[in-house]
Amino acid sequence: MASFKPRNTRASMAAVLLLLGLLVSQTEITGAQSIGVCYGRNGDNLPGAAEVVSLYQSNGIGRMRIYDPNQETLNALRGSNIELILDVPLDKLRDLSDAAAANDWVQRNVVSFSPDVKFRYIAIGNEVSPSDQLAAFVLPAMTNVHNALAAAGLQDQIKVSTAVASSVIGTSSPPSAGSFSDTSSPFITPIISFLASNGAPLLANIYPYFSYTGDPTNIGLDFALFTAPGVVVQDGQYSYQNLFDALVDSLYSALEKTEGANVNIVVSESGWPSEGGNAANVDNAGKYYRNLINHVTQGTPKRSGQAIETYLFAMFDENLKAAGFEQHFGLFLPNRQPKYQINLG
Numbered sequence: 001m002a003s004f005k006p007r008n009t010r011a012s013m014a015a016v017l018l019l020l021g022l023l024v025s026q027t028e029i030t031g032a033q034s035i036g037v038c039y040g041r042n043g044d045n046l047p048g049a050a051e052v053v054s055l056y057q058s059n060g061i062g063r064m065r066i067y068d069p070n071q072e073t074l075n076a077l078r079g080s081n082i083e084l085i086l087d088v089p090l091d092k093l094r095d096l097s098d099a100a101a102a103n104d105w106v107q108r109n110v111v112s113f114s115p116d117v118k119f120r121y122i123a124i125g126n127e128v129s130p131s132d133q134l135a136a137f138v139l140p141a142m143t144n145v146h147n148a149l150a151a152a153g154l155q156d157q158i159k160v161s162t163a164v165a166s167s168v169i170g171t172s173s174p175p176s177a178g179s180f181s182d183t184s185s186p187f188i189t190p191i192i193s194f195l196a197s198n199g200a201p202l203l204a205n206i207y208p209y210f211s212y213t214g215d216p217t218n219i220g221l222d223f224a225l226f227t228a229p230g231v232v233v234q235d236g237q238y239s240y241q242n243l244f245d246a247l248v249d250s251l252y253s254a255l256e257k258t259e260g261a262n263v264n265i266v267v268s269e270s271g272w273p274s275e276g277g278n279a280a281n282v283d284n285a286g287k288y289y290r291n292l293i294n295h296v297t298q299g300t301p302k303r304s305g306q307a308i309e310t311y312l313f314a315m316f317d318e319n320l321k322a323a324g325f326e327q328h329f330g331l332f333l334p335n336r337q338p339k340y341q342i343n344l345g
Contacts, residue, residue, distance in 0.1 A: 036063025
């Protein structure tokens with residue numbers, strides 16, 4: 001089978017709401033603790049942060065990822081009990097390679113909100129290309145932010161990582177052959193050592209959509225949408241019926257080859273657009289999200305029974321992104337109306 005070509009780029013409904021019989025129009029999101037949703041703000045028609053937090057709560061979404069320490073959002077999250085991935089944006093990586101600057105950043109954006117805000121991970125950069133000049137600042141910034149958290153006594157509660165695109169993988173098929181590319185290895189290997197030493201996961205953005213659209217001749221749509229009727233890839237003792245598992249396990253194989261066998265993977269983004277590209281429609285997107293939600297509690301063939309902490313991308317359509325499919329990953333429209341019938345249970 002062709003190599004998977006990737007992209008370069010709880011939580012039950014609250015009991016009181018169930019008792020009251022409140023219904024969320026078209027969408028009822030309940031159930032799996034392993035599911036979160038990414039909250040991007042790249043739109044000029046999105047609801048305010050307090051409304052967004054309320055929307056998470058009314059839909060039982062217990063985890064959120066945000067891409068910068070937006071103060072309005074952090075204040076809205078106080079007391080919400082929503083667990084948070086907080087990103088350090090790319091334009092701050094160089095600054096945070098300085099220990100004093102990293103300590104100041106942590107004090108202002110984490111310590112001053114904790115424990116009212118339940119920080120789970122700090123993501124130092126999102127999809128930093130190993131060939132980018134910024135790549136040199138990722139590990140120093142990770143180290144400095146970790147040390148700042150440790151100085152505040154938060155190193156056991158809040159783990160520091162970075163979010164990678166699955167393009168860091170050079171070989172991905174079959175999954176057992178997964179290995180980091182020659183370009184990525186010098187960048188990712190010391191990061192994996194850091195994660196292993198500190199009990200932190202690797203955050204990974206996993207998009208079967210981009211793998212499928214990059215090679216539709218060799219990758220079936222049913223394999224990408226979790227609807228294949230049987231095994232598509234037999235890899236030794238492991239049987240793969242969906243592309244998501246194959247992508248995640250190829251990354252696990254790469255970790256095992258890089259002294260990262262004990263490093264877990266958190267899927268920090270995964271989604272399917274509803275329009276603007278090949279196979280991008282409401283039917284496919286709804287199918288992908290529903291099937292992904294139902295699947296992640298099972299784990300992958302290599303990590304069977306180990307639920308995959310997964311963050312759906314994204315909460316809203318974002319009209320300031322590049323025209324086309326990038327604007328149409330939202331579970332909700334900007335008016336807070338749901339696009340799909342989705343049940344996180």
